[in-house]
Amino acid sequence: MTDWKQMARMRGTKLREEELDKVAGPLEALEKRFRELEKGLALETEPVNFYVVPEGER
């Protein structure tokens, strides 16, 4: 899993160390769930690029 605190430091975060816990904790939980979901992606699935409105109606 990702070391979010280290990533934040490398990106030049302005947060204090104790605030970085609040950054990392939720991201760890989010990443765990997201990695499971990614496994269900079919190779041919394209990203959404027009949200709701069919392209022909724009």
Place this chain on the structure above:
Amino acid sequence: VRTILEAGEALRTRKVSSAELTREMLGRIEKENPRLNAFLTVTPERAWADASRADAELAAGVDRGPLHGIPIALKDVFCTKGIRTTVGSRLFGEHVPEVESAVGERLAAAGAVLLGKTHMHELAYGVTSNNPHYGPVRNPWGLDRVPGGSSGGSGAAVAARMAYMAMGSDTGGSIRVPAAFCNTVGLKPTHGRVSRYGVMPLDFTLDHMGPLTLTVRDAAVCLQAMAGADERDQTSSRRAVEAYVPAERVDGRRLRIGVPENHYFDRLDPAVAKAVEAMIDLAGKLFGSVEKVRVPDVEALNTVGRVILLAEASAAMERYFERFDEIGADVRVLLEQGRLIPAADYINAQRLRRQMRDEFFAVFERVDLLLTPVTPTGAGRIGEATVKIGGVEEDFRLATTRLVRGVNVLGIPAMSLPCGFDGEGMPVGMQILGRAFGEADVLAAGAALEDETGYWEREPGMAS
């Protein structure tokens, strides 16, 4: 005169003038705003000018429609030309836009009177409206309670009868949550139905604009005035605008109503469950049948929504990175999280979004509408970061958004409708979800239920 439709009738029969309506609203703002902090900026000079013009036009036989002469407010995320627009942040503390939002333009063209700008969660990024720079917005139903967010000032203003309508923006529940917590109607239209032009973006693909009002028909009147194509918003739909205002007596028997059997009724305050279930029973009587349906994994939808929101919000705010220390602690942490989301994760979130949208839209082949709670609890106390539901402690923000966030990923219309009160007297909202561009059905069902229940008529006592 409590609603837009009542006020409109009184204006047209010359029982009241727009100036009198405006005087009453400005008087209520002067009296209540020191306690509620619902408005960040009040614009009496603009309001008097708008009202004077509205009255002169009506006297000359010019009638711009149901919003003509009606006093309204805009959340402080809508740019107002020549009027400070703070977005609830010190970053924009002195920001005076040179443009007007499309919504502001359309409301003005419909004859509405602008009272001012409502308070909000900083940068529209949160659900409490407990703002570190401009103070907390307080809930008229309990001054120690949050009004919800991010459009908390709009919810408080409408609930306290300080405006007939206040606009909100909704990226993960920011119209529906304050509507539920403040006993108002809150309508989030389909993505693309209402122009986002001139609204400070929190996010690019999840932001929606819509009204908070006392009644469903008032929300419909407002949507009618602001819906439609706008070339300045690249996500704006060219689809024709339907007639939204429900009939005086709605016959909803054609509507196929669904109630999710999974996710939406898990981990609710029992009083919320009871209030929503009573409304669903009523729907069964009014609409003929209510079908239990299984919906796709909403927790997964919420996860995808959070990845998209974190990444897009931080992209929108990256230009202010050097000034992040001017942002409140809760929002600063979220922006920092978003800066760390890898591009591959964001793209895969948008791929999962397509997959989940297709799965969810299949539900709307069986039913026209889904009925769910808006939030698992009533309004929490100001300053509380967690909430206990069924003995389990949850993060307040994540708990409050878990029934509403996924809807923004889908882009479908959703409305919060008052449906009762919890054990502590805090309002409870029911959510009505429709298929894309199905606002007319959402509003018709809401009006039919509202006509039978009338929860909107109860006024807050504003007890501490």
